[in-house]
Amino acid sequence: MINGVSASLAEVLDGRWAHIRQAVRDELGAEFVTVPGETGDQARERVSRLIRALPTDVGVAAAFPAAFGGSDDPGGSTVAAEMLAQVDLSLMVKAGVQWGLFGGAVVALGTARHHEAYLRDIISADLMGCFAMTETGHGSDVQQLRTMCVFDEEAGHFILNTPHEAARKDYIGNAARDGRMAVVFAQLITGGKSYGVHAWLVPIRDADGNPVPGVTIGDAGPKAGLLGVDNGRLTFDHVIVPRDMLLDRYGQVAPDGTYTSTIENDTRRFFTMLGTLVRGRVTVGAAASAATRNALTIAVRYGESRRQFTAPGADREIALNDYLAHQRKLLPAVARAYAYAFAQEELAVTMSEVFALTEPDEHRQRELESRAAGLKAMQTWNATRTIQMCREACGGAGYLAENRLPGLKADTDVFTTFEGDNTVLLQLVAKGLLTGYRDAFGSLDGWGRATFVAEQVTEMVLERTAARSLIQRLVSAVPGRDEEVAVTDRGWHLSVFEDREKHLLESVIRRLRGGAATKKDRPFDIFNDVQDHVLATAKAHIDRITLEAFVAGIERSGDPSARALLSKVCDLYALTVIEADKGWFLEHGRLTPARSKAVTAVINDLLRDLRPHMRTLVDAFAIPDEWLNAAILREEPARQDAMAKEDDAVRATPTD
């Protein structure tokens, strides 16, 4: 299936964890692929069975310490999960809950005794567990969770309680059917004082699968997608939790109730704890883009074979991919898929490097959290839009479950709001860019905790990502006057992306300062009135680091044909991002009207240039046919042959 250039492209896309990608492709056959049209019960049963059947060497549990059977490879585990997303998103999410959220929290927030007691059974899936953070009343602002865990000094244990329905744990994966324990987040209270949110390891079901006394388990019921994931609800009625079940890496409670922590500030401590769980966001963004590549492969391959309407003078009808409107839909989406694949690879590499540091580096940790948040938001929104577009590009066939697109769409939809609501995440990204804010608070929590934030913001940073020297060289080579530069000049793209980010960020800072001076009595408005600018800034930032990752990625190919093709795809990515925001560039004098029109004309030229390579570009995603599992890909070519034969016969018959 994969020819010369496709193979070269696939090699670059597969990147550092190519061995893991190939192992997943080799080992997960048709029996692991999602089954369209199942009932909820059937899907849960199948996924529950398959998660225990996953081969252990495919890497989904790679992030665990080698001492317990993992391979200390967090990047590899996100890549394995990303591959699983192409097979079955329910299976991927269930794996993410078990090994990423549940197991990951035990590793990151627990200490040796927890690791020793539970990690082996977690890795083997003999102990299935939940990550019980979100409550019905609090999803984004998890610092305000209402579940209470109060230390009883006399009894020497904690009492875990759900005070009302808004504090019920909600949307919790593995809760409705399979989970035996849960990492439960709650407000820690000891000696009458609250120390903020901490986590405990709490049994929720006994060996027979029945809820333990004091724990009520509900089912979140039917959902838009992810039918194979048993999301549920947990309510605790004064449940006794032994003292040593507190996951106490960042905060400890002595038998006498004394609280200790190396991090004094409650907020900072909580966000440090959350920061250790960044892998979830990295994985979700990766999974969203992986599923998008499935959808694009289906739509592009269908568009090659499917024909509709006859061209004047032609024997056969026109292939969908020959229509400009179809190219306009599919090709920029293919270009974005390449861009995000490179950006995601860079993020996984960064995460691996940060996690491998022996000395914590707060600056790099923050940058990692910010980029993980931003790439999660941009990739998941892109998935929702692009899979929808692919489904429409396949016409009525795209609506049938047998053609896979409905499942990809429904299953990925939740990604825009889980592991952080995208709008909230983009605000975190913007704040991460404001050094003053970051230095003063040390966390990426909600806006508006203090009125003087705006005044603290003194400076903004714009840090380059991969291939810094290459990018600097390209930017420096751009002549002073834009009109002298071709719109396909890479240095021009880079400088335009960078300039937009810088200008937006400066504008946010200026407006925040202005607001701080004039709206002292309305502190909420200081932030709220610039929220649209803040979100635009965050998007521009992620666009910039994505383009930089693409530019760096091209350099990694040794095949000149692949590099040439990648360069055109990168042109298309950069120019369609510019075109989509041309209003801003024109408003701010960054584009003249003539140059703006030239951008559109060059995009149309690029579509013509890339038309013959559409199939090559999606073949390079290297998704096995049995994973695509779309009836139209199997059946449409034969139908077209039948019609062509019929037409030939008609033409060969003399008419009267």
Added chain:
Amino acid sequence: MINGVSASLAEVLDGRWAHIRQAVRDELGAEFVTVPGETGDQARERVSRLIRALPTDVGVAAAFPAAFGGSDDPGGSTVAAEMLAQVDLSLMVKAGVQWGLFGGAVVALGTARHHEAYLRDIISADLMGCFAMTETGHGSDVQQLRTMCVFDEEAGHFILNTPHEAARKDYIGNAARDGRMAVVFAQLITGGKSYGVHAWLVPIRDADGNPVPGVTIGDAGPKAGLLGVDNGRLTFDHVIVPRDMLLDRYGQVAPDGTYTSTIENDTRRFFTMLGTLVRGRVTVGAAASAATRNALTIAVRYGESRRQFTAPGADREIALNDYLAHQRKLLPAVARAYAYAFAQEELAVTMSEVFALTEPDEHRQRELESRAAGLKAMQTWNATRTIQMCREACGGAGYLAENRLPGLKADTDVFTTFEGDNTVLLQLVAKGLLTGYRDAFGSLDGWGRATFVAEQVTEMVLERTAARSLIQRLVSAVPGRDEEVAVTDRGWHLSVFEDREKHLLESVIRRLRGGAATKKDRPFDIFNDVQDHVLATAKAHIDRITLEAFVAGIERSGDPSARALLSKVCDLYALTVIEADKGWFLEHGRLTPARSKAVTAVINDLLRDLRPHMRTLVDAFAIPDEWLNAAILREEPARQDAMAKEDDAVRATPTD
């Protein structure tokens, strides 16, 4: 629930068919409302039962002739279907198949003997039927259907045959379970000559529900949504069809095989036949917007009660609707919902007028078809985008079936590609605007049948819709220089929308002419190279007639408070359309950078102004609570009260 201004707004929105809207609200109780989480079989059984239980006076069958129990009210029937869409989209589509497509085709394409024999049973749903047009191989280009119906002179009957799988009838509603007959479209061949596509009334199941000999019935299987609609596949193996089962209003075959028709040209005849079926597109657009109003009502009401993150110095958390980013998502969508409601009402009125003409008016018929196509495309895309946005605006709760949004999303999704693929429909709209094209061809079929089309296009028309004189007065009052006019000036909005459409259309004509001169050897490219301009032109056209309908609609309210509010909503609609395309306006010197920025600033001001009216604006959609059927609307207010009480208690407790 509906207070003063809401009631006034509801009155304007309910419009001419208020009596039908209210009857549907009064008569369809909870037992008709969609049930989340059903299996496909359960949904089919329920919807099949309910369609027979629909009260006869709610208007879904109103389009039938009074002589057979209808009320000759096609506009009323689309309005009734639109209301049904708010109750259950499967029920609406099933009703649309039975009474709109199947029954409608018998009325429009059949003659007295067909009406006499079948209409009563069709109206009572005792005879369930299918509309078997689309084939696996041909959905958009239905003129190229491959099913054959050949007249056998000696036997005196037709032989209906499916030559290969690409000619199988596909996605056919009512086929998989309930249909007993089908209106089957096929190529009519008699005396060895083809006369193009015609329709026959063909039994497909016997009284016991088994397929009749020669007919093979398949199931289209699980779909993204519309679980209650039994879409299936029909294959005919040399099935004998009596001569009198040809629906022969537009073409007749005599016992000796002689073909007669009052319309000589095969293409023109076929598109005349299709034109009589325009009600399907009118209904789908209406249903899409009706479902969107459900989603907006849920999201806006949830955003009123749901709170997240605490503002500095405030006692309670901030309501989602107080965030600028949330207003930016919801309010322009509410404004679009108003705009499309007015445009759809005007379309239904136009359709009623055209259908009531005793002398056919080809010009008005074409205009109706073009606007039905365009409003169908724009409303269904808007539904897909807006319902997705609403689901995200409700966070994780929006992903749960109990909160209705997943169903609205999945069920309406197919609207973008059924009853005409939206991209294809917009091309029809654009061609309808080119008088030369229209006059030369008399049909709105695919591009590219002849190379000289472009040369025929000599002129373009821009015809005003409702309230012509009011609109002319407003446009004329705009001073010559834009910079002197407020960006909220209605005349300026109207002239900007009109000017954009005109310029785009002229540009298409210029490019087509240029192409015709230079690309004579590549006729397909003449059209294909301007396809992006063509689509932009069609969108601009529909935007313009939508704005004109909104302006006319405001005039229909007698309540000054309602008019003032509607005027602000109309400002928001017009300005967000301009903002979304500001790149174009800036490129073409229609906006200066300063004025473009002013548009954005005024939009943000409007959001602040309209914030207190968000609930009022969705209450005016007048959707009964039991139709909304969203758990979060019932439960969230109580949760917020519980948390507020908890917080008050904490504040009242002295701390140490």
